[in-house]
Amino acid sequence: MQLNCAKCGKEILDKESSFCAYCGVPLDSKPKISELLPIAGILAIIAATFSVALGAIGIVYHQSYIAVYTSYGYDTSGSIGFLLFSAFAFISSVFGAAGGMMALTKKRFKFSVIGLLVMLASALFTFIAIWYYQYGYTEGILLSGISISAFSTASAVFVMHSKPEFT
């Protein structure tokens, strides 16, 4: 990493030096290292993993909903809600993971934030779908949904906090 003097802009060759060799201005001996963006990236990837799990849960529940309702001779059209949140969870996991990778590499700030917000929106959509279709919450859905919401929100806050570090 190239280090430049904040005052005169010349490159600092001796990184242990506490003064600029050209203009004499005092330097911070160590370059600032961000701690938030690596954490944001890891949180986003954990959230994306939960999002994949949520997508898989949706497909499993969709299958068992159809099996049970068919066996009783009921209409199975209400099962669509499982597929909706499942599809959204799978798609958003890609967005979230991409957002996390951008946070780790400090590239494309906007896309990073959007990816994380898409993942958060997917978790909120899941809660709304379960309420709307009156499926009832299970531990798997609650654990995944709350984890995605918490981790993607924290990640987005960290990314927004570290905006100047993006290239």
Ligand SMILES: [Zn+2]
């Ligand atoms: Zn200088």
